[in-house]
Structures are given as structure tokens and as C-alpha cells.
Amino acid sequence: MLLNLFGSERESMSAVDTAWLRMDRPTNLMVITGIMFFEGDLDYQRLGQVMQTRLLKFKRFKQRVVRSGTSASWEDDPDFDLANHLHRVALPGAASKPELETMVNDLISIPMDFSKPLWQFYVVENYCGGSVLVARIHHSIADGIALIQVLLSLTDKEEDATVESVPKKARFLAGEREPDDPFMRLYKPVAKVYAGMLKSYAKVLGTSYGLMTNPTKLAELTQTGMGLGQGLAKMATMPADPRTKFKGKLSTTKRIAWSESLPLPEVKHVGKALGCSINDVLLSCVAGALRAYLVERGEQVDGLTIRASVPVNLRPENKLDKLGNYFGLVFLPLPIGVANPIERVYEVKRRMEEIKGGYDAIITLGLLSVVGSLPNMVEQPAIEFFSTKSTAVMTNVPGPKEPIFMAGAKVQDLQFWVPQSGEIGMGVSILSYNDRVNFGVMTDKKLVPDPQTIIARFGSEFEKLVLATLMHTLDGPPDPELAELHLAMLRMQSTP
Template sequence: MLLNLFGSGKESMSAVDTAWLRMDRPTNLMVITGIMFFEGHMDIARLRGVLESRLLKYQRFKQRVVRTGTNAAWESDPDFDIDNHLHRVALPGDAGKPELEAFVNEHISTPLDFGKPLWQFHLVENYQGGSALVARIHHCIGDGIALIQVLLSLTDKEADGDSAPAPKKLKFQAGEREPDDPFMRLYKPVAKMYAGVLKSYGKVLGTSYGLMMNPGKIAEYTQTGLAISQGLAKLAAMPADPRTKFKGKLSTAKRIAWSESLPLPEVKHVGKALGCSINDVLLSCVAGALRAYLVEKGQNVDGLDIRASVPVNLRPESKLDKLGNYFGLVFLPLPIGVANPIERVYEVKRRMEEIKGGYDAIITLGLLSVVGSLPNIVEQPAIEYFSTKSTAVMTNVPGPRDPIYMAGNKVSDLQFWVPQSGEIGMGVSILSYNDRVNFGVMTDKKLVAEPARIIERFGEEFEKLVLATLLSVVDCPPDPELAELHLAVLRMQSEAGKHA
């Protein structure tokens, strides 16, 4: 429990969570938005029961934010009513994807009510013969890893699972990922290093006793401090990202789109055939899609790199079942200027290898803690400054490998969108579920009015990479992975024929 600065009944907000709270602005709301799609019609009474027993056991969802000067705190909402947060709606017209996109677009640009707990669910009762749950939760409550796990704690592995007692403790799955899962190659080394740095600096900053008793540790501390100092200098000297169709003055209107999902096994086959991770393959597809959009808009992309701010999970073992924000950021230059899909995936791999051993994520988490402790007049220029160094926020969250159920209804798919800070105008979200990979894009309407023009290219770029991979190894001996890729091409051609 943090030191209580607000008196009885209030809990002080952490400095990092306060930083995310104060990033909220009309042009970029700090709200994470997600959708659960259901095969059948959701019973709202049963859904309400699940929320009351499983969501509201976390006090955060019954607390509102109070602010005084530079500080912020959580206090119980004396008038809390779940009906202020759970709404039922019906889509107009054909009640299909365009209508749901329009509904989300309308709400994604609308601030949450700060007089109440900062979350809101809308049950869409008539989506494509089934239903959908649109969830909006403010970033100060938790980061993407925490919030996706909270939502998953509302689900079960069987249709009647909600009749059993609610789990006593939330179990996070961030560390239970396959070695080649998205972002795992980045997460593990940095997370381990972060834990070591915290331990070292806890001794240095807390007392000199550790050094007196262990003088041999001085070199270790000095080396760590030097590395962080060099990282800070490098970050400060990083130039602003180039101006493209994705970067400019923002409006107060956002637009979202989501893709048809990619089969995760086929993404794995491509990665294995090329000696790359799933993450390398997916990020290469993102870079290719952004490149294709810029080319369509007449922009010169020769030699172009644009940076993506990539959240890296730094959640300590002691915080695995806690809400709040425990992540730093790394700046990944996407090789937009590389046209060849195979060259591009290897370039992504090379750049990821360069990043994963650095201290960038630790430094940015520390900076967020510092600015969250300072007056807002100091934080805002700092956020503006660092937001010039990126064009997009890009994040990946692992979902369940097997189908799940919520309030007796099978979840057919999952989707989410990451918010952007400062003057960043685009967010790219990747989410895996049930052996599929989904992409979501959020853009500023003034910069990219139709993000669907970007999102539809992810699948196209993956197909190009599959074909290029097959052609590049045409003279090699038969390989099971390549055989699977060949079958994947046949399946994609068959699907294309059906829709022709």
C-alpha cells in the first residue's frame, strides 16, 4: 500500500499510474478499448452476475479518482451502481461490422466520466447473429497485460464455468508463453535485467550498508549506472521521427479498424522456415502494410524508417496478480523503406536483436515515475518531447490458446486497441487467441480517415511473405515446414476464389 497522503478512506495513486492519468487529453484519451465477440446472444442478467462476482472483487472498479495539486488517489464511489457502467445497445441497419465500427468510433473519442470509476461496458445484443461486449477501461487502472488478464478472469474454459466459485486470485499468464511467441524474445531478457537493476539500485539508494559489506559490488553498480546514463543520453539525442501521412497535428476524433485474423500455425511455419521469430514475421507485415499505404498516398518511402513505441512488460514477480502499470517503452525503427518482404523480415530481426539487450524500457519506466511525481506543467512538455520521437504505439498481448466462455457464451474472437500519448496519432495492436492472430489499428481521423485501408494490407503482406519464402527455397531439399507453407498458399488461394 502506498503512503496515504489524502486521509482516511483514500489510497494514493502510484507515480507511474498518475503519469498515465495526466496524459489524458481531448486529442488522445488514455483509454484501452477491447471487444469480445460471442457466438450466441448474451444474457445480460447472467453477465451482470459474472461482473459482480469477478470484476468487482477488484476494488479499483468501484473506486473513482480524486486529484489535489500534483497528487492523485483512489476513493470508493459512494454512489456506485453497476448499471452506470454496464449498458445494453442494439446496432442499426444490418448490425454488421460497419455498424459496430461506427459504434466504437463514436465512443472511442468520448471521455469517461471522472465522477465515477473509470470503466464502461456496452453489450451489443445483435451483432452478426450473435453479440459483442465493448469494454473501455482507463489506462491509469492498469496496463494492457493487467487489463487483458482481468477480462480473461471473467471467462471460463467451459460453458457452465461461471456457476463455480470465482477464483480467489488472478493468475497472470505473461510469463507462460512459447519461446517464439510475439514479443517474447524482447520481454524475457529485459524483464530479467529490470529485476536485477531494481535489486542493485535498491541497495545503492536505500543504504550504503550493502556496499560496505560487499565492496566487490561497486564495479557492478558503476557499470549499471553508466549503462543507464548512456541510455538516457542516447534517448535525449534521438531525433524526431520524419513527417509522414501518419504524423501531424491531431484532432479530437479517432477511427478504428480490425483485420481478418491470420492462422498462428502458418505464421510459425514462416518464422521457422526463415529462422525468425513469430514477432519478426508479424512486425515485418506491419511495416509492409504501412509502406503500402504510404506508397498509395504518393509518399516517397525510399530509405524511410519510422519508429514505433513498443511497451515492454516489466512486471515484477511480486506484482503478477496486481493492477497498475508496470511497463517501459522501447523505440523500434520499422524498415518502411525495404520493399522485399524477406529482406524486411531479416532487417526487423536485426533491429530487434539490437534493442533487446538495452536499458530503454527501464529508463522510460523510471522517467514515467519521475514525471508522475512532478507538477503537470512539467509532465506535459516531457510527454510532448518524447512523443515526437515515435509515429505509432505498437503492442502485443497474448490471449488464450484455447476457446473460452463468458457467462455461458462462447467467445468467438477478441480484439483491442491501444491508446496513444502526446502527439502520436496511430496505434497498432496485435492479439493472439485460439491459434489466430488479430490486428487492430487506431488512427486520428485528420491523419488517416480510413484505417481499414491499412489493416486490410496485413493479410496481403503475409501472403507476399509466404510466397517469397517458398520461392527463396525452391531448390532446397523438401522440408515439413515448407510443405505446410505450400498448403497454406493453397488454402489462401481457395479462400480468395470463394470471395471472388
């Protein structure tokens, strides 16, 4: 700890958090954006009291970033004022979805003010008969898993909970996730070896940037080290993703869109009928929507595969309630070239199984730790190198299974958008809440000016999969639940 001019302490930022801090650039701001939709009016004064009591107990939300050479530190903001971070706004015109989209689109392209703590909340008081809370939080403060914990700490399970009441901690442990969640299938094998391996092979990871140009030097590693070495060599030799409408030179303007939610029980039912996981189904719908967008724009998609960088939680059990970034990345090849919905689901499942138990997540976390402690002139080429390997960042976060309340107002729905790094121009976010599944897409305006056309296809792709699954199971006894689901979707479509 060091003292600043005001006599308060400075805390060194971790190397990984520093890496995320320095990824911030005009074409890709490292800011996580989320929206909470409320059924009624959100009491602005009461929300302020909740934030004073529950949010500001996390010291990061009262601290600003100070940079010095290759490092960065946290220090208390001597002029901290909640009013600089909690704002009350009103939408113009009809104050409906188009107006809210315009507001969020304007916000996501505005850099954070680094003279203050790196977060902003906006209360929209006139949205479709209710209220909306828009949150923007810089990635250097924490990763998505930790930030969900923070936001949930502001909520209650009962409408009449007092401001001073302390909510029960919501912790995303491995056993609490869906048993067929492939993101947890990735988490479990790497988490077992994470703590010891990352420390034991720090020297390997510390020299990994130089090894990128000469992977054969890794042959001297031990059996376990060979796993890391082979994974690192695989990344080093992985070809760049193909150029499509989704990949190219970025602008400084982003666009967001969000979907109507899908019923989670119905997604589960389709997955069960096919012998696949929930996320096999969801990721197949994502691949189908991206495929349809490219086809409409005349791109050749037969046999096309594009990769998504998928965050994998590596947070140790003793740091589940701590801020900061504790995740690595794996590269998931999306089968855009597969037209048949059933075949696409099974291909997604097969590819997820191929990367299960690999070392990619540990390696990328180690590399972030390394480059975050090196000069920025070293980090930026490394980030550029890895960003050529992916077309999108894709993340899946499980939200509360039951309705929650904030400052006495019921949360109707949740949405969020994941930032992209380097030259990646698309982010796809999947979030479950109260037995519903939501999709959010963020794109670069220069590459994809109309993300709404992608989002609109998630529902139709799921409907195609339902119909295809129903036909796929006709060899055996008819599935009444699946048939009823298909009829319900057709009725919903025919309703004006």
C-alpha cells in the same frame, strides 16, 4: 491513507499511474478499448452477476479518482451502481461490421466521466447473429497485461461453469510465452536487473529530465549506471521521427479498424521456414501494410524508417495479479523502406536483436515514475519530447490458446486497441486467441481517416510473404506445407 468527507479511505495513486492519468487529453484519451465477439446470445443478467462476483472484487472498479495538486488518489465511489457502467445497446440497420465500427468510433472519442470509476462495458445484443461486449478501461487503472488478467477472470473454460465458480488464475509468465516471442526476449534480460537497478539508480532517474539537456554529466556513473546513462543519452539525442501521413497535428476524433484473423500455425510455419520468430513475421507484415499505404498516397518511402513505441512488461513476479502500470517502452525502428518481404523480415529480426537487452524500458519506466510525481507543467513537455520520437504505439498481447466462455456464451474472437500518448497518432495492436492472430489499428481521423485500408493489407502482405518464402526455399527440397498454404490462400481469394 487519508479519509474523505464520507469517512472512507483514500489511497494514493502511484507516480507511474498518475503519469498515465495526466497524459489524458482531448486529442489522445488514455483509454484501452476491447471487443469480445460471442457466437450466440450473451445473457445480460448473468453477465451482471459475473461482474458483481468477479470484477468488483478488484476495488479499483468501484473507486473514482480524486486529484489534489500534483498528486491523485483513489477513493470509493459512494454512489457506485453497476448500472452506470454496464449498458445494453442495439445496433441500427443491418447490425453488421460497419454499424459496430461506427458505434466504437463514436465511443473512443468520448472522455471518461471522472466523477465515477473509469470504465464502461456495453453489451450489443444483435450483432451478426450473436452478441458483442465492448469494454473501455482507463489506462491509469492498469496496463494491458493486468487488464487481460482481469478480463480473463470473468471467463471460464467450460460453457456450464457456475457464476460463483472461481476460474483458475491465468498468468502470463515468461516460460508460458512463445519461446521465440521477441517481446519476451526483451522482457527476460531487463527483468533480471529491473528490481535492484531501478532502486539503486533512483537518483539518476530522478534527475534524468534535467540530464536531457546535458547528457555528458552522466560520465560520472558506475559501470552499470553507465548502461543507464548511455541509454538515456541515446534517447535524448534520438532524432524526431520523419513527418509522414501518419504523423502531424492531431484532432479530437479517432478511427478504428480490425482485421480478419490469420491462422497462427501458418504464421509459425513461415517463421520456421525463414529461421525467424512469429513476431518477426507479424511485424514485417505491419511494416509492409504501412509502406503500401504511404506509396498509394504518393509518399517517398525508399530508405524510410519510422519508430514504434513498444511496451515491455516489467511487472515483478509478486505483482502479476495486481492492477497498476508496470511497463517501460522501447523504440523499434520499422523498415518501411524495404520492399522485398524476405529482406524486410530479416531486417525486422536484426533490429529487434539490436534493442535486445537494452535499458530503454527501465529508463522510460523510471522517467514515468519521476514525471508522475512532479507538477503537470513538467510532465507535459517531457511527454511531448518523447512522442516526437515515435510514429506509432505497437503492442502484442497473447490471449488464451483455447476457446473460453463468458456468462455461458462462447467467445468467438477478441480485438483491442491501444491508446497513444502525446502527439503520437497511431496505435497497432496484435492479439492472439485460439490459434488465430488479430490486428487492430487506431488512427487520428485528421491524419488517417481510413484505417480500414491499412488493416486490409495485413492479409495480403502475409500472402506475399508466403509466396516469397516458397520461392526463397526453392533451392532446396520443396516445402509441401508451405506450398499447400499458398494454394489455400489463392483458393480463398478466388472464392466469391
